[in-house]
Amino acid sequence: MTAPSLRRDQLALLHLVQAAYRDGARSVCAQAPTGFGKTFVVARGVIAPTAAKGRRVLFVADLEEILDDTAERLRALGLDVGVIKAGRASCPTAPVQVASLQTLARRLDALPPADRVILDECHIAAARTVRDVLGHYREALVMGLTATPSRGDGQPLDEFERLVCGPSMRELIAIGALVPPRVLAPDRVLDKGVCEDPVEAVLARAHDRRCCIFAPDGASAADIAERLTAQGHATVAVLDGMGREARRQVRARLDAGEVRSLVTVRALQKGFDAPVLDCAVLCTLGSIVGYLQSIGRALRSHPATGKQDALVLDLRGAVWVHGLPEEDRVWTLDGSQGRTREAPAESLRRCSACHAIFSGAKTRCPREGCGAVLVAHARGLRVQRAAMIEASGASVEDRAQRYHDAIRDRLLKAGKPAHVAARVAHEAVVKKFYTTKEVA
Numbered sequence: 216m217t218a219p220s221l222r223r224d225q226l227a228l229l230h231l232v233q234a235a236y237r238d239g240a241r242s243v244c245a246q247a248p249t250g251f252g253k254t255f256v257v258a259r260g261v262i263a264p265t266a267a268k269g270r271r272v273l274f275v276a277d278l279e280e281i282l283d284d285t286a287e288r289l290r291a292l293g294l295d296v297g298v299i300k301a302g303r304a305s306c307p308t309a310p311v312q313v314a315s316l317q318t319l320a321r322r323l324d325a326l327p328p329a330d331r332v333i334l335d336e337c338h339i340a341a342a343r344t345v346r347d348v349l350g351h352y353r354e355a356l357v358m359g360l361t362a363t364p365s366r367g368d369g370q371p372l373d374e375f376e377r378l379v380c381g382p383s384m385r386e387l388i389a390i391g392a393l394v395p396p397r398v399l400a401p402d403r404v405l406d407k408g409v410c411e412d413p414v415e416a417v418l419a420r421a422h423d424r425r426c427c428i429f430a431p432d433g434a435s436a437a438d439i440a441e442r443l444t445a446q447g448h449a450t451v452a453v454l455d456g457m458g459r460e461a462r463r464q465v466r467a468r469l470d471a472g473e474v475r476s477l478v479t480v481r482a483l484q485k486g487f488d489a490p491v492l493d494c495a496v497l498c499t500l501g502s503i504v505g506y507l508q509s510i511g512r513a514l515r516s517h518p519a520t521g522k523q524d525a526l527v528l529d530l531r532g533a534v535w536v537h538g539l540p541e542e543d544r545v546w547t548l549d550g551s552q553g554r555t556r557e558a559p560a561e562s563l564r565r566c567s568a569c570h571a572i573f574s575g576a577k578t579r580c581p582r583e584g585c586g587a588v589l590v591a592h593a594r595g596l597r598v599q600r601a602a603m604i605e606a607s608g609a610s611v612e613d614r615a616q617r618y619h620d621a622i623r624d625r626l627l628k629a630g631k632p633a634h635v636a637a638r639v640a641h642e643a644v645v646k647k648f649y650t651t652k653e654v655a
Contacts, residue, residue, distance in 0.1 A: 316345065364548065394522055410599060493517075
């Protein structure tokens, strides 16, 4: 069976990357929406040709699913591939190495040689481990891959000298690589809670779809899964502590129709490709990175099922803050977009495994010897009744005004003077709604 060839838009992104290297850049960040096929592009268009020239390639990722998928793709191309991951048999002589970021960070004194380094999900490059690893490859060409070149904390992605952008989400929808999103949201941004209980929302609006629900915490995710399953809508919670084999089984059951929906916090925002999903349910506002990555889980086309669109149930009104998912966006490396919203103070938490009590926004129990991932107890999501409308049908002026009001109100609550809040909100509206040129 002949392997699929690269599409014209995928080749165009490769040409932009190559042009950046020819211009003297040593590190290039390549951006394209979730569902573009970035791993496939680098496997066919970068790794295979580089290995054919006798050069060594290192592909780095932080999720085991991505490592396994990439190694499998590369072996299918006839390449000799080694995997660097704790607990796995290694093959140090292989010219192509697929490596866990965490494992590399623990072996800084014995990193494999590489002429080319590819970093998946490179918007995490702010992590010290990434800097430490990349510091050993100053002579190599570095390529980063991401759908959202934003760290979420306002800091620049300064590990990269150049940013090149692939096609927009709208362009991928036009060629059938993605399906169009249909966003239902409350008529305003909700400061707290949701406009509708996510269980009720799925049963009433998406009972015949396969959903990926993004809950505010692990305990809420488990509670949502239990209540949906009790209503006959088989749902599984996929959280950070779930093992690789268990995640594979969940995906197989989802594809087979044994599981209707999945619920998670962040574990499925990246590295989980299940085109059968056709609904994303958002219970938080989040950052622009989480917003686009979450919705992207439901956007991949799936001709076998006749998938026509993706329903987005935005229960907090995040669309008024981040815009419609398919809007054209300006991406840069300077950290100007995707700043994390200020989080409210967290209440005390109790570890569900060892029962230790602690404070803060930790996702793992800090008690020595425990380290359990699920540390929160389910608290009923506060429901603020608000009219659900189809955000895709709102005019640009209406969406711009809602975005302006959301930013202004948030700044006022943070104690900013009224004139400052109004000015910042106005500047944000101009930048988001009236500047659509992509940076290449």
